[in-house]
Amino acid sequence: MILAAIIISFFYCLLISSLFIGFDLVASFQPTKSAQNTRFSIIIPFRNEASNLPKLLQSITTLIYPTNNYELIFVDDDSEDNSVQIIEAYIKSRPLDSSQVDIKILNNIRRTNSPKKDAILTAIQQASFEWIITTDADCLIPQKWLQVFDQFINKTSPKLIVGPVAYSSKNNLLEGFQHLDFLSLMGSTIGGFGIRKPFLCNGANLCYHKQAFFEIEGFEGNAEIASGDDVFLLEKMIQKYPNDVHYLKSENAIVTTPPQTTFKQLINQRTRWAAKSVAYKNTFSQLVSLIVLTMNLYIMALFLGSIFQLNSWHLLIVVFSIKFCLDFLLIFKTSRFFKQQRVLKYYLISSLLYPLFIMFVLINSLKSGYSWKGRAFKK
Numbered sequence: 001m002i003l004a005a006i007i008i009s010f011f012y013c014l015l016i017s018s019l020f021i022g023f024d025l026v027a028s029f030q031p032t033k034s035a036q037n038t039r040f041s042i043i044i045p046f047r048n049e050a051s052n053l054p055k056l057l058q059s060i061t062t063l064i065y066p067t068n069n070y071e072l073i074f075v076d077d078d079s080e081d082n083s084v085q086i087i088e089a090y091i092k093s094r095p096l097d098s099s100q101v102d103i104k105i106l107n108n109i110r111r112t113n114s115p116k117k118d119a120i121l122t123a124i125q126q127a128s129f130e131w132i133i134t135t136d137a138d139c140l141i142p143q144k145w146l147q148v149f150d151q152f153i154n155k156t157s158p159k160l161i162v163g164p165v166a167y168s169s170k171n172n173l174l175e176g177f178q179h180l181d182f183l184s185l186m187g188s189t190i191g192g193f194g195i196r197k198p199f200l201c202n203g204a205n206l207c208y209h210k211q212a213f214f215e216i217e218g219f220e221g222n223a224e225i226a227s228g229d230d231v232f233l234l235e236k237m238i239q240k241y242p243n244d245v246h247y248l249k250s251e252n253a254i255v256t257t258p259p260q261t262t263f264k265q266l267i268n269q270r271t272r273w274a275a276k277s278v279a280y281k282n283t284f285s286q287l288v289s290l291i292v293l294t295m296n297l298y299i300m301a302l303f304l305g306s307i308f309q310l311n312s313w314h315l316l317i318v319v320f321s322i323k324f325c326l327d328f329l330l331i332f333k334t335s336r337f338f339k340q341q342r343v344l345k346y347y348l349i350s351s352l353l354y355p356l357f358i359m360f361v362l363i364n365s366l367k368s369g370y371s372w373k374g375r376a377f378k379k
Contacts, residue, residue, distance in 0.1 A: 022194025163205030176346030
């Protein structure tokens with residue numbers, strides 16, 4: 001038991017320490033004067049987002065960028081509420097002049113088992129501009145979003161850019177728990193880029209060249225997996241353009257999205273994320289998943305073993321303390337970048353609950369499928 005604790009703790013320490021160091025190896029991008037000559041097609045798939053679209057549309061109106069250099073493409077994935085009418089009303093409410101940004105509303109053309117991948121492909125095929133940016137209908141985008149991407153593209157000549165995403169602030173345990181979990185994911189994302197082992201991204205803030213998307217044949221090869229419109233694309237881009245995939249570490253590029261409001265929604269979301277992880281082809285991604293899962297399951301095993309006197313409480317306390325301290329270093333660094341240090345007050349209780357949460361998600365993922373946005377999906 002002690003030998004297992006040493007081995008598991010060693011690999012976990014090696015992993016988190018590498019990501020911690022890698023975080024600082026990704027240089028913060030300091031925006032200067034934007035040329036504002038990059039043209040963007042912003043793609044926003046949606047399904048039953050009537051409660052979120054007004055806030056997204058309001059944030060879009062604050063964008064500081066020439067309106068003739070970007071367009072908005074909304075893709076309706078068979079909404080059952082008045083989402084479409086909200087967008088149409090927004091379009092009609094704008095002044096009739098040539099300075100208004102072009103907005104399209106498309107119906108999703110279903111081809112595969114993945115509605116979101118189908119929606120993105122539907123939009124890309126009708127996109128007018130060379131750079132694609134995807135975000136979600138429940139997100140808010142910052143004023144200088146396109147300016148920063150424009151400057152970063154002109155500086156680095158990338159094929160794909162991964163942008164930062166943060167949860168919008170709420171003040172209760174469930175959402176604080178999600179904040180910390182998401183900060184660990186964002187810290188791991190940035191750290192992975194820092195050690196030149198990128199393995200995570202988020203489709204709520206993803207930018208890529210349209211021609212590169214077609215050159216890697218888009219979502220071919222994983223189209224039947226319902227989720228993963230972001231990570232699978234990242235994997236294919238890295239394989240074809242290993243030196244042209246970058247992380248945009250800029251406060252001015254942070255897109256915010258709300259956490260789940262109920263425990264059931266949270267479990268469904270994490271089960272959906274877990275369902276795609278089994279199809280990852282990135283060896284480092286598989287290794288990270290294995291190490292993190294093993295550490296959390298081992299802590300649960302030590303906890304149960306301590307109760308039934310199969311091992312000492314001291315061993316559990318030592319292993320948990322190692323994980324607790326390592327995780328805190330990465331999360332604290334990430335929270336400073338996102339200016340979300342206030343959620344650290346939930347760190348202790350979240351750390352105690354997290355191994356149990358992982359166990360719950362793992363058990364739930366053993367089912368044949370999951371539900372999302374009113375639909376049932378098979379794994």
